[in-house]
Amino acid sequence: MNIRVELTKTPKPKPQDESKLGFGDIFTDHMFIMNYTEGKGWYDARIVPYAPLSLDPAAMILHYGQEVFEGMKAYRTKEGHIQLFRPEQNFKRLNVSNERLCIPAIDENVALEGLKELIKVDQDWVPHQVGTSLYIRPFIIATDPHLGVRASHEYLFIIICSPVGAYYKEGLNPVKIYVETNYVRAVKGGTGFAKTGGNYANGLKAQDEAKKQQYSQVLWLDGIERKYVEEVGAMNIFFKIDGKIITPSLLGSILPGITRMSSIELLKSWGYEVEERRIPIQEVADAYKAGKLEEVFGTGTAAVISPVGHLKWGDLVMDINNNEIGPVSQRLYDEMTGIQWGILPDTHNWIVRVL
Numbered sequence: 001m002n003i004r005v006e007l008t009k010t011p012k013p014k015p016q017d018e019s020k021l022g023f024g025d026i027f028t029d030h031m032f033i034m035n036y037t038e039g040k041g042w043y044d045a046r047i048v049p050y051a052p053l054s055l056d057p058a059a060m061i062l063h064y065g066q067e068v069f070e071g072m073k074a075y076r077t078k079e080g081h082i083q084l085f086r087p088e089q090n091f092k093r094l095n096v097s098n099e100r101l102c103i104p105a106i107d108e109n110v111a112l113e114g115l116k117e118l119i120k121v122d123q124d125w126v127p128h129q130v131g132t133s134l135y136i137r138p139f140i141i142a143t144d145p146h147l148g149v150r151a152s153h154e155y156l157f158i159i160i161c162s163p164v165g166a167y168y169k170e171g172l173n174p175v176k177i178y179v180e181t182n183y184v185r186a187v188k189g190g191t192g193f194a195k196t197g198g199n200y201a202n203g204l205k206a207q208d209e210a211k212k213q214q215y216s217q218v219l220w221l222d223g224i225e226r227k228y229v230e231e232v233g234a235m236n237i238f239f240k241i242d243g244k245i246i247t248p249s250l251l252g253s254i255l256p257g258i259t260r261m262s263s264i265e266l267l268k269s270w271g272y273e274v275e276e277r278r279i280p281i282q283e284v285a286d287a288y289k290a291g292k293l294e295e296v297f298g299t300g301t302a303a304v305i306s307p308v309g310h311l312k313w314g315d316l317v318m319d320i321n322n323n324e325i326g327p328v329s330q331r332l333y334d335e336m337t338g339i340q341w342g343i344l345p346d347t348h349n350w351i352v353r354v355l
């Protein structure tokens, strides 16, 4: 594939103090872009200086939200390599989201080659300090200037990158979440399994109310019976009950996380019994009351593993593992981040080296 590269003439200063890096506030010097036009397909893969887009005010993304995105990271190893964690899974999932949103499929190999080229061009932006990484945001938007409701005939596929700080600056502190009983995120038949903007716009209200009550996130229940556990904001959820690991099965309303999939593979390889099934929130509460709720943790690219220390459902407040990270959560975190930063051997062939 031929990727045209146009380098910036005005490189931006890189962050001086990497310990002050936040999440998603600053962007690298370049971005990858590719266009789609009906009848012509995807074309003109290029790397160009990072800059605002020019969009027609009638562009369909602005009106009907036809878009999909991904989230992944590049890691710098001690030896100075730059590597990705299962990136082919992200582009595969992007195409699953595309299919649901009536967006034409991308060539997953072209996307991965484009991403690698972009990282090479912006390699000095991958931060060095322990725990930092380069967050990668591929996304596709409908750009056809048209106000009738239908799928767009034109799209842009873009990849932007942002150096981000260590998620945990002082150890893995458990989060406080509550079970959302008023709002719902997704229903089977809807778009819950797709990474598409509307799902997150829909979740803002519940997230806002949680923040007001000093909770960091909500745990969503199924949209029909409000009975079964689904997931957290941008994380899948796992429970350890009486020695067994349980996580909600992927029935169409939950985002199929790559950290979720990797956690299940690791847990099974360590000999744990992992059940993927529907979990009534009542079962979690009963396990808690019986003293059998041993660990609860979220999985996602940003935090990798996020232990839940405090889970509230109605009047019931569950304090899990004395508000400390549990041994399984810690082991998963150590193993996964060890592989990502090249500290541990890549036993599952998950790493794709860029440089």
Ligand SMILES: *Cc1c(COP(=O)(O)O)cnc(C)c1O
Residues within 6 Å of the ligand: 071, 195, 231, 232, 233, 234, 235, 236, 255, 256, 257, 258, 259, 260, 299, 300, 301, 302
């Ligand atoms: C991205 C995301 C996840 C986690 O997926 P990973 O591939 O593990 O990062 C989980 N739930 C939702 C709603 C998400 O958007």
